[in-house]
Amino acid sequence: MLELHDITAGYDGGTPVVRNATLTLAAGESLGLLGPSGCGKSTLARVAALLHRPDTGTVTLDGEPVRGWRYRAPRVQRTALGIVFQQPRLSADPRLRLTDLIAEPLRATGRRDEIRQRLSGLAPAVGLTPDLLDRRPHEVSDGQLQRACLARALVLRPRWLICDEMTAMLDASTAAALVGAVEEYRAATGAGLLAVGHDHRLLDRWCDRTVHWNDITTAEVRA
Amino acid sequence: MTGRTPILTVRGLSVRFLMPGGRRIAAVTDAHFDAAAGECLALIGESGCGKSVLASALLGLLPANAQAAGEAHIGDLDLLAADERTLARAVRGRLIGLIPQSPAAHLTPVRTVRSHLEETVTALTGARGRAAVRSAAEAAAERAAFPSGHLDRFPHELSGGMAQRAATALALVGDAPLLLADEPTTGLDRDLVEHTVDELRRHVDTGRRALLMITHDLAAAERIADRVAVMYAGRVVEVTDAESFFGASGPRHPYSRGLLQALPDRAFSPIPGTPPELGDLPAGCAFAPRCERATDACTVLPPPTDGIACHHPHVPEDLRA
Amino acid sequence: MTCEAPQGTVWRSYGTDRRSTRTVRVRVSAALVAVTVLAVLLVPPLVQLDQQAVDLQAKLLPPSWAHPFGTDDLGRDLLLRCVYGLRVSLLVGVAAALAATLIGTAVGAAAGALGGWAERGLMRLVDTLSSVPHLLLGIFIVAMFRPGVWPVVVSVALTHWLSTARIVRAEVLSLRARPFIDAAVSGGASRWRVAIRHLLPGVLPQAALAAVLMVPHAMWHESALSFLGLGLPTHLASLGNLIQGARGSLLAGQWWPTLFPGLLIIVPTLAIAGLAGAWRERINPRRRSELML
Structure with missing residues (x-):
């Protein structure tokens, strides 16, 4: 279970961009969260990925209440969640080759010995060829870079995957390929998914159920 | 065809x-x-x-x-x-009138939509004199359905749709x-x-x-x-x-x-x-x-x-x- | 390649001239910097001439074949003195720029990475120090020590790290907000690892650029201190000392003892700035990716 209860979040003490949002995902479930751009859904996705501390509200991850965010979150909790962002250019460290980009979480958690074996499985699963793995971000297209970002999110085998507008910048074929890779991973591991986006046709097709932003914020709490 | x-x-x-x-x-x-x-x-x-x-x-x-x-x-x-x-x-x-990707980034952040339009009108049309340029700029905004009440706003004060209309208005000035x-x-x-x-x-x-x-x-x-x-x-x-x-x-x-x-x-x-x-x-x-x-x-x-x-x-x- | 355009295609190029002037500028700058560095490194050990050799028979001679830069009021060869002066000035400049960059990078990176009250405190300190005129603060620092090379280095370093701290902090702040830092955190990276592996490599090119641009700045500062008689002791011929010592002869119509040391301050400054400018264009990732599709 991934439960976000009555979350209010904002930046630097300004007016909150998320007000009283409540969202519950059952284990292995895929949920699409629909909302217009600028409504705060990306902030909620970062709260769910333990990357942004909410002003108020609670997050419960597989029965464990979350007590710290970012560096203060225990590593087991942080790495139980994988996240993919909208813009691959900004989500990739421009100095790292794609291999290092994907392997970075393994290195950060002291599991270097698994790199070779994990990469040989992941690269074909997300559609990256060996010659692409040797390049740096500015030498590949947006679509290829986003494939690497997805591989990085999957490399630690998270139980939950959060995709924030993952396909918004991509062409139809690459988008379908990435969604296919996510679904293959979920079928193999039983991981849950929170897909955030504005395209209802995409999310209706992709997810078990979809909710609209307006239905999970203040209104639902009052009801 | x-x-x-x-x-x-x-x-x-x-x-x-x-x-x-x-x-x-x-x-x-x-x-x-x-x-x-x-x-x-x-x-x-x-x-x-x-x-x-x-x-x-x-x-x-x-x-x-x-x-x-x-x-x-x-x-x-x-x-x-x-x-x-x-x-x-x-x-x-x-x-060729160009309508750019991400129009808000295409506009100069320190100038209002009106000043963008007036500059473009002066550069591309025969309109001369303050009153003529001003009315030509307002007409250009109206062609792109850009509300005249928003003309004195800066690019960061516009929503995505408004910025898109401002960019379209600019592209249409030169006809x-x-x-x-x-x-x-x-x-x-x-x-x-x-x-x-x-x-x-x-x-x-x-x-x-x-x-x-x-x-x-x-x-x-x-x-x-x-x-x-x-x-x-x-x-x-x-x-x-x-x-x-x-x-x-x-x-x-x-x-x-x-x-x-x-x-x-x-x-x-x-x-x-x-x-x-x-x-x-x-x-x-x-x-x-x-x-x-x-x-x-x-x-x-x-x-x-x-x-x-x-x-x-x-x-x-x-x-x- | 069969997928190339059809046979007999006429290709047109764009914007070649703009590119070639830039190349010329970079090459000239590189050559000047190389000549300066080589002269400073090689001339003193190779040339068995004494820059202090006084020859009162030949005082204040205008430039000639024997003395290309002329001689000073004690008949010393100005070319030789200028090379030695440049050597001292460059040494002070490089040492001070390195020290200033280290301090600035450390303070700026700490402010940017820590955030909160630590950042506010450090940046207020930077603002406060910036409000004091550099030269005044520099004079205050040298005055506390006996004249020598190191007090000048310390004085220049302590007054020049402020801008680097600002640049580095801004760069860290902009990097810290990028999703790739979020992704690293989500991948289990510690605060320390994010700082070392993602933030620091990101700011190093900017910091190095700031260091290079600071070398001429530090040279000017040293010259200014020496010109005021507060910098290096007079027996160490720095460029500033040379100009200071030659002030009197300028009024007497002898232009060479001030002109040549002055030129040796200006020319390396421009050359270093030219190289640094080209480098800045190279490390800007947007320019690099512009050429890609």
Whole structure:
């Protein structure tokens, strides 16, 4: 279970961009969260990925209440969640080759010995060829870079995957390929998914159920 | 084809980049297409297929390591042969109005929409004197349905839709016969995408302008386009009517079909494989390695016939059978 | 390649001239910097001439073949003195620039990475120090020590790290907000690892650029201090000392003892700035990716 209860979040003490949002995902479930751009859904996705501390509200991850965010979150909790962002250019460290980009979480958690074996499985699963793995971000297209970002999110085998507008910048074929890779991973591991986006046709097709932003914020709490 | 005289004629347009170490990247190869008044041509393809380079070539904005060949005519003027002076004085704004990607970033952040419009009016039209410029700028805003109450706002105070209208108003000032929209809907919500393309359509429907819209958003293209040109690995592989492209018979080139079938409201299945490197294109048809219809014939480059560059195009009978 | 454009295609190029002037500028700058560095490194050990050799028979001679830069009021060869002066000035400049960059990078990175009250405190300190004129603060620092090379280095370093701290902090702040830092955190990276592996490599090019641009700045500062008589002791011929010592002869119409040391301050400054400018264009990732599709 991934439960976000009555979350209010904002930046630097300004007016909150998320007000009283409540969202519950059952284990292995895929949920699409629909909302217009600028409504705060990306902030909620970062709260769910333990990357942004909410002003108020609670997050419960597989029965464990979350007590710290970012560096203060225990590593087991942080790495139980994988996240993919909208813009691959900004989500990739421009100095790292794609291999290092994907392997970075393994290195950060002291599991270097698994790199070779994990990469040989992941690269074909997300559609990256060996010659692409040797390049740096500015030498590949947006679509290829986003494939690497997805591989990085999957490399630690998270139980939950959060995709924030993952396909918004991509062409139809690459988008379908990435969604296919996510679904293959979920079928193999039983991981849950929170897909955030504005395209209802995409999310209706992709997810078990979809909710609209307006239905999970203040209104639902009052009801 | 609409049968009207074309505004833009592109014949054999190629662009290549010379990279360090003598590598050559064939960004656009041998493109042919037309755009007539009152018509919207959507140029579609995945990111990195060369469509933005094509737009830069038309505007004369290629970087220093690029080379171009072929012809692109608006009236008697060949855009590719024109010097920088001609491009600056006669082409940009006057013959081609550019509607940019992410318009809010395209506007100067420290100046209001009104000051942008007034500057453009002074540069592109005969309006002189403070009152004349002011009223011409207001008229330009009104043409793009930009509310006059928002004219004194700065770019960061505008919503995405308003910024898009401001950019469109600027593109319309010079009354250019060709509007060039480069990914005008990227990152916008579906409602806003529909709104934006409807507005663009309205400007084409006056019958005096042609619109060349470069996009990877097939849904936006379906809503606005009269004709569709599909680009793959730097080549225009199919030019056809939007009606048959998105309709029952569907596109004829296997790549176009694959792209359309990848949409979530269709099969939602990707085209297998990845596009080739523009610096290392295979001999023959560049799509052949990913194509289920490929045969030995595909090692030879397919000549464009009837708007399609393919040895084994789908024919409408395929579908009825 | 069969997929190239058809045979007989006529290719047109764009914007070549702009590119070539830039190349010329970079090459000239590189050559000047190389000549300066080589002269300073090689001339003193190779040339067995004494820059202090006084020859009162030949005092204040205008430039000639024997003395290309002329001689000073004690008949010392000005070319030789200028090379030695440049050597001292460059040494002070490089040492001070390195020290200033280290301090600035450490303070700026700490402020950017820690955030909160630590950042506010450090940046207020930077603002406060910036409000004091550099030269005044520099004079105050040298005055506390006996004249010598190191007090000048310390004085220049302590007054010049402020801008680097600002640049580095801004860069860290902009990097910290990028999703790739979020992705690293989500991948289990510790605060320390994010700082070392993602933030620091991101700011190093900017910091190095700031260091290079600071070398001429520090040279000017040293010259200014020496000109005021507060910098290096007079027996160490720095460029500033040379100009200071020659002030009197300028009024007497002898232009060479001030002109040549002055030129040796200006020319390396321009050359270093020229190289640094080209480098800045190279490390800007947007320019790099512009050439890609």
